[in-house]
Amino acid sequence: MNADASTAVRPAAIELVSLSKRYGDAKPAVDGINLRIASGSYCCLLGPSGCGKSTTLRMIAGHESVSSGDVLLENRNITDLPAAARGTAMMFQSFALFPHLSALDNVAFSLKMKGVAKAERHARAQELLARVAMGALAQRKPAELSGGQQQRVALARALITQPKALLLDEPLSALDPFLRIQMRAELRRWQQELGLTFIHVTHSQEEAMALADTMVVMNHGVIEQQGSPHEIYNRPVNEFVARFMGGHNVIETPAGKVGVRTDQTLIARAGAPEIAGLPGMPALVTDVEYQGTYVLLGLRKPGASQAVVSTAEFSVMLSEARFAATPFAVGDEVQLAWTPESAHPLQS
Ligand code: ADP
Numbered sequence: 001m002n003a004d005a006s007t008a009v010r011p012a013a014i015e016l017v018s019l020s021k022r023y024g025d026a027k028p029a030v031d032g033i034n035l036r037i038a039s040g041s042y043c044c045l046l047g048p049s050g051c052g053k054s055t056t057l058r059m060i061a062g063h064e065s066v067s068s069g070d071v072l073l074e075n076r077n078i079t080d081l082p083a084a085a086r087g088t089a090m091m092f093q094s095f096a097l098f099p100h101l102s103a104l105d106n107v108a109f110s111l112k113m114k115g116v117a118k119a120e121r122h123a124r125a126q127e128l129l130a131r132v133a134m135g136a137l138a139q140r141k142p143a144e145l146s147g148g149q150q151q152r153v154a155l156a157r158a159l160i161t162q163p164k165a166l167l168l169d170e171p172l173s174a175l176d177p178f179l180r181i182q183m184r185a186e187l188r189r190w191q192q193e194l195g196l197t198f199i200h201v202t203h204s205q206e207e208a209m210a211l212a213d214t215m216v217v218m219n220h221g222v223i224e225q226q227g228s229p230h231e232i233y234n235r236p237v238n239e240f241v242a243r244f245m246g247g248h249n250v251i252e253t254p255a256g257k258v259g260v261r262t263d264q265t266l267i268a269r270a271g272a273p274e275i276a277g278l279p280g281m282p283a284l285v286t287d288v289e290y291q292g293t294y295v296l297l298g299l300r301k302p303g304a305s306q307a308v309v310s311t312a313e314f315s316v317m318l319s320e321a322r323f324a325a326t327p328f329a330v331g332d333e334v335q336l337a338w339t340p341e342s343a344h345p346l347q348s
């Protein structure tokens with residue numbers, strides 16, 4: 001990326017120190033979180049609805065006051081600064097564009113508010129639109145643009161203030177699934193080209209894994225785990241993270257609960273030699289789903305509530321070839337097993 005002097009910004013590290021937000025007497029929406037986000041990295045705040053992601057982002061942006069704690073940007077305490085003075089910018093969803101303004105005027109809008117002369121603000125807006133491959137469509141109104149094109153205008157509009165960190169709250173949730181995956185790849189590419197710090201809120205673990213350098217898994221206003229997608233997927237610290245991330249069985253053992261990846265959970269007929277000597281448990285196959293490259297088996301403990309068709313408690317992912325070699329059917333009594341290396345203790 002040709003970062004000329006007019007547009008080059010240094011990305012900032014962001015630090016949250018014992019940050020809390022309380023609304024009235026309710027349980028805190030954000031409860032004393034500590035987090036350091038590396039400069040120039042892509043950070044995803046991930047968690048179920050209501051866990052405090054948006055509140056955290058809004059406190060970083062300055063759109064929400066903090067109840068206690070601090071927000072630091074490059075070691076500068078910005079906790080009490082107004083949003084416009086922080087060096088952060090929020091990318092709003094594409095449907096928040098002004099419908100009556102052209103793409104160019106949408107992007108130039110905040111410069112107009114600052115009193116920047118028309119020629120200069122249009123030149124800067126045009127340059128940013130060109131950067132997101134929208135230069136030729138600068139005169140179009142939002143309704144004349146596709147969803148993906150509107151998303152790029154929304155990005156250019158956020159970048160015009162030359163933020164050091166870009167904050168995105170569920171930026172892809174309004175898009176259809178195909179476009180969501182396409183725009184996800186574009187966001188990642190833009191982040192790398194611009195070299196900015198991105199903080200992206202999502203409730204989708206798939207989206208976070210695809211995008212993040214650092215994932216921060218939240219629940220009930222606290223951080224359950226932070227780390228790279230690889231670390232979190234392979235070493236969920238507790239049952240909540242293992243279940244929220246998916247792809248794991250949570251299994252009670254005499255030594256406590258362990259997590260075993262569904263693709264590393266072994267399945268065989270009872271007494272089969274390949275699982276001899278391994279820790280395991282009996283199970284009953286409750287469903288068999290063909291997924292193309294793999295087959296997903298649903299299972300539960302045998303004997304429990306026979307009368308009701310209970311939902312699967314465990315899953316095993318088998319390659320198509322492995323399933324074809326030894327198929328299993330609904331109702332089969334089987335043995336689940338795992339190697340000691342594939343079982344990770346989960347904190348309670
Ligand atoms: P998320 O973005 O993770 O879905 P939020 O940060 O929006 O969650 O909300 C966290 C909690 O704070 C929720 O319980 C929500 O109801 C509450 N909350 C959010 N904003 C307000 C508000 N303005 N007034 C009162 N409660 C709020």
Ligand code: MG
Nearest residue numbers: 053054055201
């Ligand atoms: Mg939210």
